[in-house]
Amino acid sequence: MKSLVRCRILPWRRHFSTTARRRVTRSIEELPDRVKASYVQRPSNTLLSLHWPSPPRNILITKKKRTPGITESLIEYSTHLSTTYPSINIILDPDSAAEIHEQLSFPVYTWQKPSGNASPQYLPDKTDLVCTLGGDGTILRASSLFAHSATVPPVLSFAMGTIGFLGEWKFKEYKRAFREVYMSGAADTYAKLEFPDHQPSIPLTSPDDPLDKPLSYADIRGKAMGSNRTARILLRNRLKVGVFSPTGQRIDALPAGDTYALNEVIVHRGSSPHLKIIDVFIGGRFLTEGVADGMIISSPTGSTAYSLSSGGSIVHPLVPSLLLTPICPRSLSFRPLVLPAEIPITLRFGDKNRGHEVEVSIDGKRISDGIGPGMEVRVLGEDVKNEAGEWCGGVPSIVRGVDGLEDREDDHWVGGLNALLKFNYPFGDQDGNP
Amino acid sequence: MKSLVRCRILPWRRHFSTTARRRVTRSIEELPDRVKASYVQRPSNTLLSLHWPSPPRNILITKKKRTPGITESLIEYSTHLSTTYPSINIILDPDSAAEIHEQLSFPVYTWQKPSGNASPQYLPDKTDLVCTLGGDGTILRASSLFAHSATVPPVLSFAMGTIGFLGEWKFKEYKRAFREVYMSGAADTYAKLEFPDHQPSIPLTSPDDPLDKPLSYADIRGKAMGSNRTARILLRNRLKVGVFSPTGQRIDALPAGDTYALNEVIVHRGSSPHLKIIDVFIGGRFLTEGVADGMIISSPTGSTAYSLSSGGSIVHPLVPSLLLTPICPRSLSFRPLVLPAEIPITLRFGDKNRGHEVEVSIDGKRISDGIGPGMEVRVLGEDVKNEAGEWCGGVPSIVRGVDGLEDREDDHWVGGLNALLKFNYPFGDQDGNP
Amino acid sequence: MKSLVRCRILPWRRHFSTTARRRVTRSIEELPDRVKASYVQRPSNTLLSLHWPSPPRNILITKKKRTPGITESLIEYSTHLSTTYPSINIILDPDSAAEIHEQLSFPVYTWQKPSGNASPQYLPDKTDLVCTLGGDGTILRASSLFAHSATVPPVLSFAMGTIGFLGEWKFKEYKRAFREVYMSGAADTYAKLEFPDHQPSIPLTSPDDPLDKPLSYADIRGKAMGSNRTARILLRNRLKVGVFSPTGQRIDALPAGDTYALNEVIVHRGSSPHLKIIDVFIGGRFLTEGVADGMIISSPTGSTAYSLSSGGSIVHPLVPSLLLTPICPRSLSFRPLVLPAEIPITLRFGDKNRGHEVEVSIDGKRISDGIGPGMEVRVLGEDVKNEAGEWCGGVPSIVRGVDGLEDREDDHWVGGLNALLKFNYPFGDQDGNP
Amino acid sequence: MKSLVRCRILPWRRHFSTTARRRVTRSIEELPDRVKASYVQRPSNTLLSLHWPSPPRNILITKKKRTPGITESLIEYSTHLSTTYPSINIILDPDSAAEIHEQLSFPVYTWQKPSGNASPQYLPDKTDLVCTLGGDGTILRASSLFAHSATVPPVLSFAMGTIGFLGEWKFKEYKRAFREVYMSGAADTYAKLEFPDHQPSIPLTSPDDPLDKPLSYADIRGKAMGSNRTARILLRNRLKVGVFSPTGQRIDALPAGDTYALNEVIVHRGSSPHLKIIDVFIGGRFLTEGVADGMIISSPTGSTAYSLSSGGSIVHPLVPSLLLTPICPRSLSFRPLVLPAEIPITLRFGDKNRGHEVEVSIDGKRISDGIGPGMEVRVLGEDVKNEAGEWCGGVPSIVRGVDGLEDREDDHWVGGLNALLKFNYPFGDQDGNP
Ligand SMILES: NC(=O)C1=CN([C@@H]2O[C@H](COP(=O)(O)OP(=O)(O)OC[C@H]3O[C@@H](n4cnc5c(N)ncnc54)[C@H](O)[C@@H]3O)[C@@H](O)[C@H]2O)C=CC1
């Protein structure tokens, strides 16, 4: 395979890189093409197993903005990867790349900021794995880099500060977490690989930690890392969204394609103090005229985000569905709806709103200034399997295992309800009412 | 095929029946075996098409209890079927059979009332089609006759009085409705049938109505009834329920099998004035301890029934899911949940309830008197396709078409939200505040 | 009394006015001082009776903006008042005055638009009665003209188009409605008045209608209009609101006084796509940190407005209370609160919101652009009785009687729940599902 | 005053009691008449101050049933009172009296269990103060002993186990708590009293604790206990309830009077699996036909009980109001209502329920078996001030102070929302997600 061939060559090239070249920012265009992970359904289990055909090389790392201390973590993490996994290339977003590339002893890859709502070009074709340092917002931002791509690389998310609902790894676990992901499903496939003999060019942070040891063929062969353990994937279905201006132009993206949302698309009155009138169509059929602050169409993943705040039910990410949740509806009887993922929903900001505008946001990002009457948002659940029955869509989120419980199905989602959302938090003075 | 053979013989036999034999109540055991309908997914459509391998013969008709006028409708309907479709056998529940068989000029089939929560024996093996005269309660009652059977015959429901949410045919449409169902998918298969020459033995109610004319081969060949029109089926997934006593005995049914619920299973304090403590497990993992009046596990179909009253979201019947909705929980944070149909839920009435009892109901029917601590309810979504990929489970509900709009997908469900549930009913004095 | 004297003189003066003087816009400063209505509690009744010490003279009429046809109604209504009640002076807001004064044969009084959030000067001192032509928004706008005044004149509201929740008179009833209000409680007090003999200077619109006849002493003496019938008043308590900038400056009004709100004061994220953090204090004590789109503090009157849309309970306008209702709170357990009117509530947009802004609105009107961290909103229910035990505060809303049912307590509020809010609208196909 | 005279005599008498007489159970009829506490509004404060005209003598103590350990606490507490406050008489309910009187060295007073829903005779006339050992249920049970009395003695509640919402004292605080209550407002009045020289007849439990020292004149004079500190009272308004059988008979009580409820009155389907139809009237006017599991009319105090579970808002106990909250209504638009305490509400179980029954409960106690169509529940807020303007009604609940913060208004209610109801409990992994 082409990618395997390149794979063997790339680390080789890096050995010849001079210090000067290392501190350099390169374009992601130069990177080898993406190594596509595949996903295997585990028997009697709702999570999938991650399998690499060959080791992942192009690792995108994103971080939360404007957060003290996080830049240090980014440097520590990329340095660890670069040092321990010689064949790995680090991709950073333009801002982070500009901020830290001088402090790194290896090159970083990045892209040019696109204009408007466009996604960075090449990124989907070049990224094998995404790592995020931050909270749910950082994961949403990372996922939105793939908002026009049908396939998203696996996402490994580290919480910086409090744990979020979408990600659940702690930053201090990063070495073990990354190695687990890197090795996932490797037993069969990696066995056929040849690794170059690697001499680390910079000192290891803690030489005694086996996770800091550069990975060699031997390691992979060995049982040390649990070669037939695989990283567990929760495939989070996204929404396929099209936003059309009153004149029928797409305003969410380039004319060509849909925009994918991980949480939701929202139509909202924004700073206008007045109620808005939004027509809702289901499967092309008029359902109702909503008079409200706004309207949410959410994925099951988004059911614990804005939809929850607006009174929506909590929907497990594996229920193939779309949620329609009104925001402050001027009605006593607009109960939130859960609809089949395969029936399209359309929100129309109709002519009754003459003189008014609405705002449309995807995953917490406003995609345009106020839009006038005639605007339409069309939504459908994405396909997560292709015609060959392979899992291809969604955001493959790497789920945290529980130490010593690797074989037991640990439903991170149930855990999150309790630990993070304080679901059905019991009454009483149990915690600290002296 | 065996059933086709019998089919050709049966009407024959009936011609020889004497008046005496006609007024008789027979056991359903005597009936030929069931003709199993099959269901075909229609392209870009969420409803299925109904196909009979051979014409249905054994028709179960149930009616609402204690409702004036409904007995007359039952007589009118069975007489129409018997007269117009000579090969048809009428099955009635024991009470109805006892009530009206004297007034009929043809025999009716019935069964012996089983004891406890058992379902009538043989019924699932003998019934080709179920017709209900009543409301949602009557449909629930009819469906519960198949509560221990993995396969339910198609259900054609006529509203007597106000339209319900589960059924949508009006009684005055019964002739057209039945013929449409009878002929559904007949074009290919019926063509191969031979019909006996039939002389009606009783006068037709309205001889000019083509729908009163006994059906002969010619009719089926002809285009009159729209031979390639098929009845449209909404497959309503049920819940597979097991209720276990504190000592581990099933108390919902015979030891062997599960009970199927169309709407929901409920655990409730009943007449005890005190809160109950119910532990909830999802996929075998402890989720939460609910302190409440009770707990509902509902199918999507049931989302517009009790779960709605308890604050649950409205879930489209085609979203494969289970709803967990608490009834008056003593908590500010027990938001209703929508869970994947394939992950089992368990409700456990634990030992903290010492000295207390709960009541368990399935589809509005209490299945036992108060049950003490240790009781468990285990629920899973039923499989609606068998291993061969054929639709087999669920309650196949025959959906009403709109005159002249047969080809257009008419979403009865959206219609029901608006017309029956007054979903998002608009504010203002539009209707008649003079 | 000074005002009674003036009262007798004023219409006199008007007879000498030339056409030129009639088409003129005058300042409200020129008007005689306000005639203060008093209110009397009716035995075993929750509504009050309106009593004029002398006939009202200065009538403010406001209308909905940008609504076709409404200007004609304004002209018709002011002409009727001016013609039929010779002593009456018409006050219009500056825009309406400019729009229509040329088409009137009598002078209109108006004021200069104040800058910022200030209320028009003199208006509270000069207005005897407010009439609104429009919907709830028009009533809110009219009431906000008195937003810095502890006493609001009685408000008579005519619906143009659909009936609103705050007003309930239909425009076609205006003649009877006005006369009823004009005469309210007149039996005793008016008897002592002397009316000049009045010759109408312009033709009557419909000379046969007794309600078009200029009112003379005889009419008042007579029983024709039901001299001891009184207009019924629902006193709607307002909120006393203070909005303070991060530096402690009032930003809702001049430094001196509070702002009164009829519906509510809202803190909202506005066009910022991010959650805001709002600290809530009750009686000076920290209650909770709300993370939400925003927060509403509402009067009972406002309980059917924005608070309703956000999930608040419906509170009868006569329950002395403040409602705290969160808008889309990121919490499962922020249940709306109903608090005593006399305990102050403070919302603080604290320092955790660094870099963020919120918007504050009173009765649907944004009172400033985004305000940064440190902003505080302080709210208290207004006093509706003064120390002498007289009803003085609130918005005295004139409630519509039911023909022939004047003595029966007609709870307009219960009627509004049913007719307008479609409270507990019954399920089923009763209205027009053929 | 008569009661003062008796007061001086009573402890005298007790000194002559023999052991035999001590272990005796006496009738409450023998007790001196009640010492009525009075309540004074504190400036700028929503709580009241408790003032005894003379020291309280007849102390009713109730305890939670069937709870291990609680009997010991009851013995400890009554012994402390009897020993330390020589003039005090202990009243116990018949069951507790029977259970423990043998273990006490002083007599206990009790009453005869009344039949049906009647309250114990004499109790309201004899009880100066109520103390409860248990949770909210125990307070409800104690309050229901005064369910037919317009005046309830002050209630001092000690939590055994977890703190409840209605009571907030911990049992370990009982000595200080009781002394504070006993002395409340004593500065002026007690100064005039003469106390006999008292010799304790049984050893003190802990002689060094000043709170165990028998109270003498000196103590009261002294500043030790803070003579002008007063116990703080939250006056909890009750509901006046009348339940009428289909034939118009009262079924809640004797024909004469109303029943008072502290939390709520509930109409519920009970063990019937079917929806019930309940007509609601407000101020005598038909409001709506509720189709539901049941209906709650709650006091503000009850807003955190069943009404909360059914979706009602949380209403501060000082908002004079009635809550109408449906239980699982079959409607999308039955929003809970908050109504003025002075407007009566009627629930009617009308004739549409032919063949059905409902259950009626007051404060969690079923007051009769199923009642058929025609039943009516009529509710009104109780008057808390008499014509002289004195506080007389309600349940005067003694609120816990915060050590060293006696002067600061400590809103126990806000505290309860946070500590007990976990109001707006924050998301995130703050507590113990390692
Ligand atoms: N009133 C509300 O609840 C609002 C919610 N949002 C949500 O915020 C998202 C954007 O996130 P940020 O840019 O970080 O905005 P942000 O800074 O306003 O924070 C949003 C919060 O939602 C949480 N969150 C995001 N996705 C979640 C999910 N799928 N499940 C559970 N929690 C989730 C985050 O952890 C964070 O606490 C939007 O997609 C929208 O869902 C945005 C505005 C208002």
Ligand SMILES: NC(=O)C1=CN([C@@H]2O[C@H](COP(=O)(O)OP(=O)(O)OC[C@H]3O[C@@H](n4cnc5c(N)ncnc54)[C@H](O)[C@@H]3O)[C@@H](O)[C@H]2O)C=CC1
């Ligand atoms: N508070 C509530 O909402 C209660 C609801 N129920 C529901 O009633 C069902 C039993 O029905 P019946 O024996 O007729 O009892 P019933 O006589 O109490 O009537 C139940 C009502 O629910 C409606 N209904 C039933 N299934 C429905 C569905 N799937 N979608 C929308 N509406 C539906 C019926 O039309 C009827 O109006 C139970 O399965 C339960 O869901 C039962 C008790 C209380």
Ligand SMILES: NC(=O)C1=CN([C@@H]2O[C@H](COP(=O)(O)OP(=O)(O)OC[C@H]3O[C@@H](n4cnc5c(N)ncnc54)[C@H](O)[C@@H]3O)[C@@H](O)[C@H]2O)C=CC1
């Ligand atoms: N999502 C929502 O429900 C929103 C509600 N509002 C409400 O609108 C009010 C301002 O009114 P407009 O300027 O006309 O704005 P608008 O044009 O957005 O209409 C507000 C709607 O609320 C109704 N309304 C106003 N006060 C009411 C009351 N006390 N009870 C029942 N219905 C009431 C009006 O009839 C109108 O239908 C604000 O005070 C706020 O309460 C404002 C924004 C959003």
Ligand SMILES: NC(=O)C1=CN([C@@H]2O[C@H](COP(=O)(O)OP(=O)(O)OC[C@H]3O[C@@H](n4cnc5c(N)ncnc54)[C@H](O)[C@@H]3O)[C@@H](O)[C@H]2O)C=CC1
């Ligand atoms: N689903 C529910 O929420 C139900 C609630 N109840 C409530 O229980 C009360 C009777 O109490 P128990 O006999 O102890 O029954 P119980 O043993 O069922 O417990 C009721 C719970 O409600 C709490 N509670 C009672 N009054 C309260 C108040 N005013 N504010 C906050 N919490 C309160 C108690 O602490 C206890 O946790 C009834 O008055 C009713 O309000 C009764 C049945 C069901």
